[in-house]
Amino acid sequence: MKKHNKNEKEANNLEIWTKVKNRLRKELGETLYRSWLKPLKLKKINNNSIIFSAETSLIRDRVERQYSERLISIWASEKPGIKKIEVFLDDNKNLKKNNINKSSQNPLEANQVYYKNPEISSLRPSKEDDILMSLLDKKLTFENFVVGSPNELAFAAAKRVAEAEFVPFNPLFLYGGVGLGKTHLMNAIAWVIKNKNPNRKVVYMSAEKFMYQFIKALRSKDVMNFKQEFRSVDVLMIDDVQFISGKEHTQDEFFHTFNALVDRGCQIVLSADKSPNDLEGMEERLKSRLGWGLVTDIQPTTYELRLGILQSRAEIACINFPKEVLEFIAQKIKSNVRELEGALNRIIAHTTLVGKEITLESTIDVLADILRANNKLITIEDIQKKVSEHFSIKMSDMFSARRSKSVVIPRQVAMYLSKELTNLSYPEIGRNFGGKDHTTIIHASKKIDKLLNESNSISEDIRLLKSILSY
Ligand code: ADP
Ligand code: MG
DSSP states (O other), rough: OOHHHHHHHHHHHHHHHHHHHHHHHHHHHOOOOOIITTOEEEEEETTTTEEEEEESHHHHHHHIIIIHHHHHHHHHHHSTTTTEEEEEEEEOOOOOBBOOOOOOOOOOOOTOSSSOOOOGOOOOOOHHHHHHHHOOTTTTOOOOBBOOTTTTTHHHHHHHHOOOOOSSSSEEEEEEESSSSSSHHHHHHHHHHHHHHHHSSSSEEEHHHHHEEEEEEETTTOOHHHHHHHTTTTTEEEEOOOGGTTHHHHHHHHHHHHHHHHHHTOEEEEEESOOGGOOOTOOOHHHHTTTSEEEEEEEEOOOOHHHHHHHHHHHHHHHHOOHHHHHHHHHHSSSOOHEEEHHHHHHHHHHHHHHOOOOOHHHHHHHHHHHHHHTOOOOHHHHHHHHHHEEEEEEOOOGGGOOOOOHHHHHHHHHHHHHHHHHHHHHHHHTTTOOOHHHHHHHEEEEEHHHHHHHTTTHHHHHHHHHHHOO
């Protein structure tokens, strides 16, 4: 009986929700409705509050900030008594987006959907802050950073530094390959610190700039002044410190500045492409000093992280990408996040210009050169190795002249895949197969093409091998 009542109540609530949604849809228009209200899931109603869940913090924050009042008043007109709404994140999402500005009440304009960092505009920066702020990028916040296993440690450490009352570890040293999010995390730290306490003096600069300023100070015999400038700093962030490798004088100055700042309780955050120990041309004492705090790396992205980033970016741009397109890009573009974003932006630009729907075909077309560059990573040797393993033949049979069928077909498959997956010409491929003539390779390619058309079992082998080799 109780259950029956409950179901009835739920059905009732859903009905009201549908009505409310329809009214909001009319008021806001299709695009805003689809982006923000449609994704909300009604969970339950507790006394006077409605509980929703959302898949991303972007949606949650936006709804809470901008649409809650209207939603409540429409709801109350259907059924009085509702006073507030609460939006929770779906907990079954494994890639979390992060929320740091939840308490913000600062409404954003409707056309500022792209990135969110509401407090920034309310800061009243001093002249020094102007310089800092102009160096920082509004898009690079913790909130816009997608966390996955390759970067979760670095993310947690950065957040800790940003939110701590006292210096938790000094320095925080972030390292990792190009385009994996080091600069992003440093910017995010700066935003949080400035938002929490606009009076704290945060200095963010590239190591190149540090070096340049130091050299300039040396030339104009103004090193005292240079040092003075760093005196009052609360947080010093130097990006890409590998740039001061080999620059002894700058390193020296850096070392002293560093020590003086640490002694004064200033938080230091550094980034580099390698760990302190692996930085070449860096003085030993500096290396060891750099490693005193917390050294944490950002690993190359995984497929899941890439997909998470793509989904987040697509959402931010309010563009509906077919799932298979995002999956395809995440599979294909593995070098770094910057390239991943570049690919996505290119598709967005293309769609906006041409006004056509995004499909897998159009994606492949638009990204042709990027995809080729990423494919270059596959070598003929990789192909020969995987194909021999797959057909259980010896690697040496790839180069031999043996004509038995058990080795001829695998060898032809390897030749075919070499043409498909690398940028090499027929003669170059021939050379890599024990000096075979280019006509042999052409023949092999044609033969396999023909077998594929006959939907021979070989097509399954090739599909499998291609995916093993590509991802
Ligand atoms: P690095 O400084 O390590 O070379 P960046 O911080 O400049 O890399 O990152 C390159 C681009 O990729 C930036 O646009 C950044 O916002 C984006 N990016 C990197 N990692 C992530 C992530 N985990 N989530 C969202 N965007 C990311
Ligand atoms: Mg960087």
